[in-house]
């Protein structure tokens with residue numbers, strides 16, 4: 001039997017990682033009490049859809065939500081509109097911001113990440129980030145005025161915002177400090193491709209450009225002044241400046257933190273019975289022999305499930321040992337009706353190969369390091385990218401084995 | 407074991423295909439094909455279950471039996 005000695009489990013965070021963890025606990029027949037502190041007004045929803053279908057008006061509010069979790073035993077207590085305020089890891093108590101405290105035997109940390117808002121973007125009306133449904137609704141509320149929009153940041157969110165806003169014909173300036181769009185994410189070849197894609201669709205793309213200050217008129221943003229002196233008149237500034245793990249409430253908890261919750265290969269934190277999953281987890285990925293934090297949708301669900309299973313196996317006297325969570329990262333992005341995808345990690349690659357595609361209309365490329373396939377990326381090429389996924393997994397596993405001292 | 411695909415939401419991400427290529431195939435129009443009947447092989451079935459729970463937009467449903 002699993003879950004030995006575990007009577008109450010708290011799951012903190014009401015998005016995909018938390019949703020997956022709770023689903024898995026119930027699927028594993030946990031018969032104790034689950035307290036799910038969601039920090040959400042409503043149920044868990046699709047974040048990827050926010051910057052895509054939802055902002056484009058192609059999907060309704062109601063279509064965003066993940067299916068309700070079936071709770072046949074009635075042992076799941078869902079707390080909405082309340083967040084965890086602090087944790088005492090040693091004493092196994094979480095304190096909520098409504099004053100309540102909950103003792104637990106197991107805890108799964110899934111509080112994700114929050115949008116980074118650089119200092120120059122704070123405290124001015126008409127400047128919005130995008131991380132939550134509330135953020136997306138705030139952006140939608142601005143669109144009736146048909147604003148000219150300056151987008152700060154040419155990463156995934158910035159590029160998707162640009163594409164979605166262009167679908168309404170708005171005037172868009174996309175401003176990125178690095179020399180290319182999505183360079184860190186996709187590498188130079190696709191970075192150039194994405195830039196051309198945006199320019200072809202009428203977005204003014206400024207790379208190597210930093211916003212020095214935002215200028216306000218009557219308390220509302222009116223222009224962005226760049227460090228080269230250029231001034232861009234704008235009615236709305238959207239910020240896609242990355243995200244930071246939501247570990248603020250864990251400061252002083254006793255848990256090891258370092259740009260996320262530090263976990264071993266089994267997603268276990270520095271304290272027994274406490275696991276982490278999703279955007280908040282910095283774990284040792286055995287495939288790469290390195291610690292990493294992956295901020296992608298499919299990792300959040302896989303990690304949520306793995307953390308729940310390992311918590312089940314962690315009880316005193318358990319017959320099963322926790323299992324390492326090994327993952328080849330995967331993400332996608334939809335822009336202008338095209339699907340961009342990447343599997344693996346391209347950092348440190350020394351060679352890129354352009355692959356043939358059936359229609360030759362879109363790029364498909366593979367990244368290699370020391371003669372090994374480490375990543376693949378493509379546009380509208382799910383089938384090919386997914387075939388590489390298996391190969392990449394096999395190769396990183398093989399490399400791992402070679403690297404292991406025997 | 408049967409797979410139900412929500413055609414309204416399936417957008418051909420192909421995550422399922424990456425996990426269980428014996429059963430899932432996404433064509434060049436990003437349309438998902440499911441090869442049924444699903445093989446009896448326990449290892450393949452375990453991966454099919456994993457594929458269903460890994461769909462980024464939860465467009466797959468599994469009916470056991």
Ligand SMILES: Cc1cc2nc3c(=O)[nH]c(=O)nc-3n(C[C@H](O)[C@H](O)[C@H](O)COP(=O)(O)OP(=O)(O)OC[C@H]3O[C@@H](n4cnc5c(N)ncnc54)[C@H](O)[C@@H]3O)c2cc1C
Pocket residue numbers: 012013014015016017018037038039040047048049050051082083084085110111112113114130131132157246249277278279280294295296297298300330331332333334
């Ligand atoms: C606009 C947008 C588009 C994206 N598009 C893609 C994409 O196309 N492809 C892709 O792979 N990834 C995409 N991502 C990334 C993906 O959404 C994340 O990796 C995923 O949401 C991580 O899930 P999570 O559960 O770890 O954390 P989050 O989704 O960040 O959720 C954190 C949860 O914790 C709760 N919470 C926070 N603090 C507390 C607290 N103190 N107590 C209790 N609860 C708390 C919040 O209410 C929330 O429910 C996108 C992200 C965004 C924002």
